[in-house]
Amino acid sequence: MKTIKDYNFSGKKAIIRADFNVPLDKSYNITDDSRIRATLPTIEKILEDGGSAILVSHLGRPKEGPEDKYSLRHIVDHIGNLLNREVKFADDCIGDSAIEKAKELKPGEVLLLENVRFYKEETKGDKEFAKKLASLGDVFVNDAFGAVHRAHASTTIIAEFFHENKMFGHLLSRELNSIDKVLSDIKRPYVAVIGGAKVSTKIDVLNNLIDKADDIIIGGGMMFTFIKAQGGKTGDSLIENDYLETARNILSYAKTKGTKIHLPIDTVIADEFSNEANIKSCNSDQIPDGWMGMDIGEKASQHFSAIIEASNNVLWNGPMGVTEMPNFASGTEAVVKAMVKATEKGAFTLVGGGDSVSAISQLGMDDQVSYVSTGGGALLEYMEGKELPGIKAIQE
Numbered sequence: 001m002k003t004i005k006d007y008n009f010s011g012k013k014a015i016i017r018a019d020f021n022v023p024l025d026k027s028y029n030i031t032d033d034s035r036i037r038a039t040l041p042t043i044e045k046i047l048e049d050g051g052s053a054i055l056v057s058h059l060g061r062p063k064e065g066p067e068d069k070y071s072l073r074h075i076v077d078h079i080g081n082l083l084n085r086e087v088k089f090a091d092d093c094i095g096d097s098a099i100e101k102a103k104e105l106k107p108g109e110v111l112l113l114e115n116v117r118f119y120k121e122e123t124k125g126d127k128e129f130a131k132k133l134a135s136l137g138d139v140f141v142n143d144a145f146g147a148v149h150r151a152h153a154s155t156t157i158i159a160e161f162f163h164e165n166k167m168f169g170h171l172l173s174r175e176l177n178s179i180d181k182v183l184s185d186i187k188r189p190y191v192a193v194i195g196g197a198k199v200s201t202k203i204d205v206l207n208n209l210i211d212k213a214d215d216i217i218i219g220g221g222m223m224f225t226f227i228k229a230q231g232g233k234t235g236d237s238l239i240e241n242d243y244l245e246t247a248r249n250i251l252s253y254a255k256t257k258g259t260k261i262h263l264p265i266d267t268v269i270a271d272e273f274s275n276e277a278n279i280k281s282c283n284s285d286q287i288p289d290g291w292m293g294m295d296i297g298e299k300a301s302q303h304f305s306a307i308i309e310a311s312n313n314v315l316w317n318g319p320m321g322v323t324e325m326p327n328f329a330s331g332t333e334a335v336v337k338a339m340v341k342a343t344e345k346g347a348f349t350l351v352g353g354g355d356s357v358s359a360i361s362q363l364g365m366d367d368q369v370s371y372v373s374t375g376g377g378a379l380l381e382y383m384e385g386k387e388l389p390g391i392k393a394i395q396e
Contacts, residue, residue, distance in 0.1 A: 001176065002167040002394065004042060004141055009051030013105055015137035016042060016169065017154050019144035019374065020057035020075060028074040033082070034361070035146070036075070038374050040082060042143045042169035043110065047083075052105045054137050055079070056093065056154050057144070058117040066118045076112050087112050093119070094132040102136040116154045127160075129153045134161035143169025145176075148390025149378040159393035166394050171374065176391070178371040179382055181348050187312040188214055193304070193335055195220030195318030196355070199243045199250075204384035205317070206250050210259045215311070217262045217304050219296050219320035219331060223284070226251065226263055232285030235269065237293040262307065266297030268321065268328060275325035295321025296331035305338035314342050317353040317379070332359050340368045352379040 018039045023031045030036075043053050060070040073089055080087040088105070090098040093113040101111050113136075116122040121129035130153040134140065140162040142148065147155045159166045168176070182190070192213045194202055199222045209216055218226060221238040228234045229247035254261045267284040269291040270277035281297045282288070296304070301320075308314055316339060320331035336359065339349045351360050352373035360366045373379050382388055 001173060003173045004045055004167055004169055005173075007139070007167060009046045009049035009139065011107060012046075012049075012051040012139050013054060013102065013137040014046045014051050014139045014141050015054045015056055015133065015158070016046070016141045017144045017147070017158070018042075018055055018057045019146040020055070020072065020079075021059050021146065022075065024069075024074060028069075030075060030078055032361075033078060035374055036079060036082060038171045039143050039169065042141060042171060043083060045170065046141070047108050047110070050107045051139075052107055053110045054102055054105065055087075055110065055112045056116060056133065057112075058122070058147070058154075059115050060117070062115065062117050066115075070115055070117070072112055072115050079110075079112060083110060085110065090114060094129065098136060116152075122153045123150070124153070125151045125157050126153050127157055130157035131161055134158050138165060140166040141169045142166070142390055142394055143171045144390070145172050145373070145375045146378055148172070148375075148388045149381045149386075151389040155390040156393045159396075168394055172391075174371070175373060175375060178350055179352075179373065179379065182313055182315040182350050183212060183383065186212060187348065189311045190313035191215040191217060191307055191311040191315075193217040193219070193308065193314065193316040193318075195222070195320050195332075196353070197221035197238060199225045199240055199247055201380075202318070203243075203246060203250070204386075205380055207253065208383060208385045209315075210250070210254045210257050213259055213315075215260045215262060215307055216254065217307065219264060219300075219304070219335075220318050221293075222318075223263055223296075224287075224293055226261075227285050230285070233287055234285075234293065235287035235289050235291045237269075237287055262304065264296040264300035264320075264331075265303060266299045267293040268295040268297055268331070270294045270328075273322075275327050279327060294325070295328040296334075301331050301334035305334050308335065308338035309341045309345070311342055312347045314339055314347055314349040315383075316349070316351050316356055317383070319355050319359055323355065323359050329359070333363060336360050336363055336365055340365055343369050352376075352383075
Protein backbone atom coordinates (compact mmCIF):
# COMPACT_ATOMS: atom_id res chain seq x y z
CA MET A 1 0.00 0.00 0.00
CA LYS A 2 1.56 3.29 -1.10
CA THR A 3 0.94 5.94 1.57
CA ILE A 4 2.16 9.46 2.30
CA LYS A 5 4.20 8.12 5.22
CA ASP A 6 7.30 7.48 3.10
CA TYR A 7 6.96 10.40 0.69
CA ASN A 8 8.71 13.76 1.00
CA PHE A 9 6.44 16.58 -0.16
CA SER A 10 9.10 19.30 -0.06
CA GLY A 11 8.36 21.77 -2.86
CA LYS A 12 5.39 19.71 -4.05
CA LYS A 13 1.80 20.83 -4.55
CA ALA A 14 -0.35 17.97 -3.29
CA ILE A 15 -3.93 17.60 -4.46
CA ILE A 16 -5.76 16.02 -1.53
CA ARG A 17 -9.15 14.44 -2.25
CA ALA A 18 -10.81 14.84 1.13
CA ASP A 19 -14.33 14.09 2.30
CA PHE A 20 -15.58 17.38 3.69
CA ASN A 21 -19.23 16.46 3.11
CA VAL A 22 -20.14 17.70 6.59
CA PRO A 23 -23.59 18.59 7.99
CA LEU A 24 -24.45 22.30 8.16
CA ASP A 25 -27.26 24.00 10.06
CA LYS A 26 -29.50 26.71 8.57
CA SER A 27 -26.84 29.34 9.35
CA TYR A 28 -24.17 27.24 7.60
CA ASN A 29 -22.42 26.32 10.84
CA ILE A 30 -20.82 22.87 10.86
CA THR A 31 -22.65 20.59 13.30
CA ASP A 32 -20.15 17.72 13.10
CA ASP A 33 -16.58 18.35 11.91
CA SER A 34 -15.24 14.84 12.50
CA ARG A 35 -14.61 14.23 8.79
CA ILE A 36 -12.52 17.39 8.55
CA ARG A 37 -10.57 16.55 11.70
CA ALA A 38 -9.89 13.05 10.36
CA THR A 39 -7.96 14.52 7.39
CA LEU A 40 -5.87 17.01 9.40
CA PRO A 41 -2.92 14.61 9.95
CA THR A 42 -2.57 14.18 6.18
CA ILE A 43 -2.63 17.94 5.52
CA GLU A 44 -0.19 18.62 8.37
CA LYS A 45 2.30 15.97 7.17
CA ILE A 46 2.40 17.61 3.72
CA LEU A 47 2.85 21.11 5.14
CA GLU A 48 5.52 20.00 7.62
CA ASP A 49 7.50 18.46 4.74
CA GLY A 50 7.53 21.85 3.03
CA GLY A 51 4.77 21.13 0.56
CA SER A 52 1.48 22.90 -0.12
CA ALA A 53 -2.03 21.43 -0.04
CA ILE A 54 -4.83 21.80 -2.57
CA LEU A 55 -8.01 20.49 -0.98
CA VAL A 56 -10.68 18.92 -3.19
CA SER A 57 -14.10 17.79 -1.93
CA HIS A 58 -17.80 17.62 -2.60
CA LEU A 59 -20.59 18.84 -0.34
CA GLY A 60 -24.15 17.58 -0.64
CA ARG A 61 -25.81 16.72 -3.93
CA PRO A 62 -26.26 19.85 -6.04
CA LYS A 63 -28.49 19.11 -9.03
CA GLU A 64 -28.10 21.97 -11.48
CA GLY A 65 -24.67 23.52 -11.08
CA PRO A 66 -23.61 25.87 -8.26
CA GLU A 67 -25.92 26.29 -5.27
CA ASP A 68 -24.87 28.55 -2.41
CA LYS A 69 -26.02 26.12 0.29
CA TYR A 70 -23.53 23.57 -1.06
CA SER A 71 -20.62 25.97 -1.42
CA LEU A 72 -17.42 24.98 0.36
CA ARG A 73 -16.83 28.63 1.19
CA HIS A 74 -19.03 27.99 4.23
CA ILE A 75 -16.36 25.74 5.74
CA VAL A 76 -13.11 27.48 4.73
CA ASP A 77 -12.74 29.47 7.99
CA HIS A 78 -13.40 26.39 10.08
CA ILE A 79 -10.65 24.46 8.30
CA GLY A 80 -8.33 27.42 8.82
CA ASN A 81 -9.07 27.51 12.54
CA LEU A 82 -8.37 23.78 12.86
CA LEU A 83 -5.06 24.12 10.98
CA ASN A 84 -4.22 27.37 12.76
CA ARG A 85 -3.39 29.08 9.46
CA GLU A 86 -5.12 30.91 6.62
CA VAL A 87 -6.83 28.72 4.06
CA LYS A 88 -7.20 30.32 0.64
CA PHE A 89 -10.38 29.68 -1.36
CA ALA A 90 -10.97 29.39 -5.10
CA ASP A 91 -14.58 29.98 -6.17
CA ASP A 92 -14.18 27.29 -8.84
CA CYS A 93 -12.36 23.96 -9.01
CA ILE A 94 -11.03 23.96 -12.60
CA GLY A 95 -11.54 27.54 -13.85
CA ASP A 96 -9.25 30.59 -13.88
CA SER A 97 -9.62 31.19 -10.15
CA ALA A 98 -8.44 27.68 -9.32
CA ILE A 99 -5.60 27.76 -11.88
CA GLU A 100 -4.24 31.14 -10.71
CA LYS A 101 -4.46 30.41 -6.99
CA ALA A 102 -2.91 26.95 -7.38
CA LYS A 103 -0.08 28.46 -9.45
CA GLU A 104 0.62 31.11 -6.77
CA LEU A 105 0.51 28.63 -3.88
CA LYS A 106 3.71 28.62 -1.83
CA PRO A 107 5.13 25.89 0.46
CA GLY A 108 3.19 25.72 3.71
CA GLU A 109 0.03 27.22 2.16
CA VAL A 110 -3.41 25.64 1.80
CA LEU A 111 -6.00 26.17 -0.94
CA LEU A 112 -9.57 24.88 -0.83
CA LEU A 113 -11.29 24.49 -4.19
CA GLU A 114 -15.02 24.96 -4.72
CA ASN A 115 -17.36 21.94 -4.68
CA VAL A 116 -16.41 19.54 -7.49
CA ARG A 117 -20.04 18.42 -7.79
CA PHE A 118 -20.96 21.83 -9.17
CA TYR A 119 -19.82 20.17 -12.41
CA LYS A 120 -21.81 17.20 -13.72
CA GLU A 121 -18.55 15.90 -15.16
CA GLU A 122 -17.47 14.97 -11.62
CA THR A 123 -20.08 12.28 -11.01
CA LYS A 124 -19.86 11.12 -14.64
CA GLY A 125 -16.16 10.37 -14.17
CA ASP A 126 -15.26 12.67 -17.05
CA LYS A 127 -11.61 12.29 -18.10
CA GLU A 128 -11.12 15.87 -19.34
CA PHE A 129 -12.50 17.27 -16.09
CA ALA A 130 -10.16 14.99 -14.11
CA LYS A 131 -7.22 16.11 -16.27
CA LYS A 132 -7.94 19.79 -15.50
CA LEU A 133 -8.04 19.02 -11.77
CA ALA A 134 -4.83 17.00 -12.01
CA SER A 135 -3.01 19.87 -13.76
CA LEU A 136 -3.21 21.96 -10.56
CA GLY A 137 -0.72 19.85 -8.60
CA ASP A 138 2.29 17.52 -8.64
CA VAL A 139 1.03 14.71 -6.41
CA PHE A 140 -2.39 13.10 -5.80
CA VAL A 141 -3.36 11.98 -2.30
CA ASN A 142 -6.68 10.22 -1.79
CA ASP A 143 -7.88 10.59 1.79
CA ALA A 144 -11.64 10.35 1.18
CA PHE A 145 -12.65 6.86 2.28
CA GLY A 146 -16.31 7.89 2.25
CA ALA A 147 -16.11 8.44 -1.52
CA VAL A 148 -13.79 5.67 -2.80
CA HIS A 149 -16.72 3.48 -3.87
CA ARG A 150 -17.57 6.08 -6.53
CA ALA A 151 -15.76 6.10 -9.89
CA HIS A 152 -15.97 9.89 -9.95
CA ALA A 153 -13.47 12.19 -11.62
CA SER A 154 -11.85 13.48 -8.42
CA THR A 155 -11.82 10.15 -6.55
CA THR A 156 -10.74 7.71 -9.24
CA ILE A 157 -10.12 9.06 -12.76
CA ILE A 158 -7.70 11.77 -11.58
CA ALA A 159 -5.24 9.10 -10.43
CA GLU A 160 -4.57 8.15 -14.08
CA PHE A 161 -2.60 11.39 -14.50
CA PHE A 162 -0.11 10.82 -11.69
CA HIS A 163 1.43 7.41 -12.40
CA GLU A 164 3.89 6.98 -9.48
CA ASN A 165 2.94 10.18 -7.65
CA LYS A 166 -0.36 8.92 -6.23
CA MET A 167 -0.94 7.52 -2.76
CA PHE A 168 -3.27 7.04 0.19
CA GLY A 169 -3.48 9.64 2.95
CA HIS A 170 -3.23 8.77 6.64
CA LEU A 171 -7.00 8.49 7.05
CA LEU A 172 -7.62 6.21 4.09
CA SER A 173 -4.71 3.90 4.94
CA ARG A 174 -5.92 3.73 8.56
CA GLU A 175 -9.42 2.87 7.35
CA LEU A 176 -8.17 0.02 5.16
CA ASN A 177 -5.87 -1.38 7.83
CA SER A 178 -8.63 -1.24 10.46
CA ILE A 179 -11.29 -2.83 8.26
CA ASP A 180 -8.89 -5.59 7.23
CA LYS A 181 -8.68 -6.53 10.92
CA VAL A 182 -12.35 -7.52 10.82
CA LEU A 183 -12.27 -9.00 7.32
CA SER A 184 -8.97 -10.87 7.03
CA ASP A 185 -6.55 -10.41 9.95
CA ILE A 186 -9.07 -11.86 12.41
CA LYS A 187 -8.65 -12.67 16.09
CA ARG A 188 -11.24 -15.11 17.38
CA PRO A 189 -13.88 -15.25 18.64
CA TYR A 190 -15.20 -12.72 16.14
CA VAL A 191 -18.69 -11.24 16.32
CA ALA A 192 -20.37 -9.01 13.75
CA VAL A 193 -23.29 -6.91 14.99
CA ILE A 194 -25.53 -5.92 12.08
CA GLY A 195 -28.56 -3.67 12.44
CA GLY A 196 -30.49 -1.13 10.43
CA ALA A 197 -33.87 -1.14 8.78
CA LYS A 198 -33.69 -3.50 5.82
CA VAL A 199 -32.32 -6.94 4.99
CA SER A 200 -32.17 -5.93 1.31
CA THR A 201 -29.29 -3.50 1.94
CA LYS A 202 -27.22 -6.01 3.92
CA ILE A 203 -27.56 -9.31 1.98
CA ASP A 204 -24.04 -9.32 0.51
CA VAL A 205 -22.55 -8.05 3.78
CA LEU A 206 -24.19 -10.88 5.74
CA ASN A 207 -23.16 -13.56 3.25
CA ASN A 208 -19.57 -12.30 3.27
CA LEU A 209 -19.47 -12.15 7.07
CA ILE A 210 -20.86 -15.69 7.43
CA ASP A 211 -17.61 -16.87 5.84
CA LYS A 212 -15.56 -14.98 8.43
CA ALA A 213 -17.40 -14.46 11.74
CA ASP A 214 -18.06 -16.93 14.56
CA ASP A 215 -21.23 -15.10 15.62
CA ILE A 216 -23.53 -12.66 13.85
CA ILE A 217 -25.96 -10.59 15.89
CA ILE A 218 -28.93 -9.18 13.98
CA GLY A 219 -30.99 -6.28 15.32
CA GLY A 220 -32.85 -3.24 14.03
CA GLY A 221 -35.84 -3.35 11.70
CA MET A 222 -34.24 -6.07 9.58
CA MET A 223 -34.56 -8.60 12.43
CA PHE A 224 -38.33 -8.87 11.91
CA THR A 225 -37.94 -10.18 8.36
CA PHE A 226 -35.78 -12.98 9.79
CA ILE A 227 -38.25 -13.64 12.59
CA LYS A 228 -41.22 -13.80 10.18
CA ALA A 229 -39.18 -16.03 7.85
CA GLN A 230 -39.01 -18.55 10.72
CA GLY A 231 -42.76 -18.42 11.30
CA GLY A 232 -42.84 -15.81 14.07
CA LYS A 233 -45.62 -13.27 14.65
CA THR A 234 -44.32 -9.76 13.93
CA GLY A 235 -47.47 -7.63 14.25
CA ASP A 236 -47.14 -4.34 12.41
CA SER A 237 -43.32 -4.38 12.45
CA LEU A 238 -41.26 -3.42 9.41
CA ILE A 239 -41.16 -6.47 7.11
CA GLU A 240 -39.65 -6.99 3.67
CA ASN A 241 -41.95 -9.73 2.44
CA ASP A 242 -40.01 -10.03 -0.83
CA TYR A 243 -36.94 -11.04 1.19
CA LEU A 244 -38.37 -13.77 3.43
CA GLU A 245 -36.84 -16.50 1.28
CA THR A 246 -33.56 -14.58 1.21
CA ALA A 247 -33.58 -14.46 5.00
CA ARG A 248 -34.17 -18.23 5.16
CA ASN A 249 -31.29 -18.78 2.74
CA ILE A 250 -28.96 -16.65 4.87
CA LEU A 251 -29.90 -18.63 8.00
CA SER A 252 -29.39 -21.89 6.13
CA TYR A 253 -26.02 -20.81 4.74
CA ALA A 254 -24.85 -19.81 8.23
CA LYS A 255 -25.71 -23.30 9.50
CA THR A 256 -23.63 -24.97 6.80
CA LYS A 257 -20.68 -22.72 7.73
CA GLY A 258 -21.05 -23.21 11.48
CA THR A 259 -21.66 -19.51 12.06
CA LYS A 260 -24.17 -18.75 14.81
CA ILE A 261 -26.80 -16.14 13.97
CA HIS A 262 -28.39 -14.54 17.03
CA LEU A 263 -31.80 -12.88 16.83
CA PRO A 264 -33.22 -10.91 19.77
CA ILE A 265 -35.05 -12.98 22.42
CA ASP A 266 -37.36 -10.11 23.27
CA THR A 267 -38.44 -6.83 21.73
CA VAL A 268 -39.62 -3.41 22.90
CA ILE A 269 -42.88 -2.78 21.05
CA ALA A 270 -45.10 0.29 20.57
CA ASP A 271 -48.64 0.87 19.35
CA GLU A 272 -47.49 3.60 16.96
CA PHE A 273 -44.28 4.91 15.41
CA SER A 274 -43.74 7.64 17.98
CA ASN A 275 -41.60 8.32 21.03
CA GLU A 276 -44.83 9.07 22.91
CA ALA A 277 -46.47 5.73 22.01
CA ASN A 278 -47.58 3.14 24.53
CA ILE A 279 -44.68 0.76 25.14
CA LYS A 280 -44.27 -2.78 26.43
CA SER A 281 -41.98 -5.78 25.89
CA CYS A 282 -42.72 -9.24 24.52
CA ASN A 283 -41.01 -12.22 22.94
CA SER A 284 -39.70 -11.23 19.51
CA ASP A 285 -41.78 -13.88 17.75
CA GLN A 286 -45.01 -13.03 19.57
CA ILE A 287 -45.71 -9.40 18.63
CA PRO A 288 -49.47 -8.80 18.62
CA ASP A 289 -51.34 -7.11 15.77
CA GLY A 290 -51.49 -3.35 16.15
CA TRP A 291 -48.01 -3.27 17.73
CA MET A 292 -44.60 -2.87 16.12
CA GLY A 293 -41.06 -3.69 17.20
CA MET A 294 -38.97 -0.59 17.93
CA ASP A 295 -35.91 -1.85 19.80
CA ILE A 296 -34.35 -5.02 21.15
CA GLY A 297 -35.51 -5.93 24.66
CA GLU A 298 -33.63 -6.19 27.95
CA LYS A 299 -32.98 -9.95 27.70
CA ALA A 300 -31.66 -9.52 24.16
CA SER A 301 -29.44 -6.63 25.29
CA GLN A 302 -27.94 -8.79 28.04
CA HIS A 303 -27.49 -11.75 25.69
CA PHE A 304 -25.86 -9.68 22.95
CA SER A 305 -23.64 -7.83 25.44
CA ALA A 306 -22.30 -11.12 26.81
CA ILE A 307 -21.35 -12.31 23.30
CA ILE A 308 -19.67 -8.99 22.45
CA GLU A 309 -17.71 -8.78 25.71
CA ALA A 310 -16.36 -12.33 25.20
CA SER A 311 -15.08 -11.58 21.68
CA ASN A 312 -11.64 -10.51 20.47
CA ASN A 313 -12.89 -8.93 17.24
CA VAL A 314 -16.10 -6.90 17.05
CA LEU A 315 -17.61 -5.22 14.00
CA TRP A 316 -20.73 -3.11 14.45
CA ASN A 317 -22.78 -1.67 11.59
CA GLY A 318 -26.34 -0.48 12.16
CA PRO A 319 -28.41 0.42 15.25
CA MET A 320 -30.52 -2.05 17.22
CA GLY A 321 -33.60 0.16 17.35
CA VAL A 322 -35.11 3.48 16.32
CA THR A 323 -32.33 5.48 17.97
CA GLU A 324 -33.68 8.89 16.92
CA MET A 325 -36.41 8.30 19.50
CA PRO A 326 -34.92 8.22 23.05
CA ASN A 327 -37.37 5.56 24.28
CA PHE A 328 -36.00 3.09 21.72
CA ALA A 329 -32.26 3.72 21.99
CA SER A 330 -31.38 1.53 24.97
CA GLY A 331 -30.56 -1.58 22.91
CA THR A 332 -28.06 0.36 20.82
CA GLU A 333 -26.59 1.90 23.98
CA ALA A 334 -26.12 -1.60 25.42
CA VAL A 335 -24.17 -2.65 22.31
CA VAL A 336 -21.93 0.44 22.57
CA LYS A 337 -21.19 -0.19 26.26
CA ALA A 338 -20.41 -3.84 25.56
CA MET A 339 -18.01 -2.81 22.77
CA VAL A 340 -16.24 -0.44 25.15
CA LYS A 341 -15.82 -3.26 27.68
CA ALA A 342 -14.53 -5.60 24.98
CA THR A 343 -12.03 -2.93 23.92
CA GLU A 344 -10.83 -2.56 27.51
CA LYS A 345 -10.20 -6.31 27.57
CA GLY A 346 -8.00 -6.06 24.46
CA ALA A 347 -10.45 -6.74 21.63
CA PHE A 348 -10.25 -4.90 18.32
CA THR A 349 -13.58 -3.10 17.89
CA LEU A 350 -14.71 -1.28 14.76
CA VAL A 351 -17.80 0.92 14.32
CA GLY A 352 -19.02 1.83 10.85
CA GLY A 353 -22.08 3.31 9.18
CA GLY A 354 -23.62 6.73 9.68
CA ASP A 355 -26.28 5.83 12.27
CA SER A 356 -23.86 3.73 14.31
CA VAL A 357 -21.24 6.47 14.27
CA SER A 358 -23.86 9.05 15.32
CA ALA A 359 -25.04 6.82 18.16
CA ILE A 360 -21.60 6.23 19.64
CA SER A 361 -20.68 9.90 19.20
CA GLN A 362 -23.83 11.06 21.00
CA LEU A 363 -22.94 8.76 23.89
CA GLY A 364 -19.46 10.31 23.99
CA MET A 365 -17.80 6.90 23.66
CA ASP A 366 -16.31 7.15 20.18
CA ASP A 367 -12.81 7.40 21.66
CA GLN A 368 -13.31 4.25 23.74
CA VAL A 369 -13.43 1.74 20.86
CA SER A 370 -10.55 0.79 18.56
CA TYR A 371 -11.74 2.52 15.41
CA VAL A 372 -14.70 4.53 14.13
CA SER A 373 -14.93 4.46 10.34
CA THR A 374 -15.77 7.58 8.32
CA GLY A 375 -17.29 5.52 5.50
CA GLY A 376 -20.94 4.64 4.98
CA GLY A 377 -21.62 3.18 1.54
CA ALA A 378 -17.88 2.65 0.98
CA LEU A 379 -17.58 0.58 4.15
CA LEU A 380 -20.58 -1.59 3.21
CA GLU A 381 -19.23 -2.26 -0.28
CA TYR A 382 -15.77 -3.06 1.09
CA MET A 383 -17.37 -5.45 3.60
CA GLU A 384 -19.26 -7.09 0.74
CA GLY A 385 -15.90 -7.93 -0.81
CA LYS A 386 -16.29 -5.51 -3.72
CA GLU A 387 -13.33 -3.82 -5.37
CA LEU A 388 -13.62 -0.09 -4.74
CA PRO A 389 -12.61 2.04 -7.76
CA GLY A 390 -10.94 4.80 -5.71
CA ILE A 391 -8.68 2.25 -4.01
CA LYS A 392 -7.92 0.32 -7.18
CA ALA A 393 -6.92 3.56 -8.94
CA ILE A 394 -4.15 4.20 -6.40
CA GLN A 395 -2.91 0.62 -6.42
CA GLU A 396 -2.65 0.30 -10.20
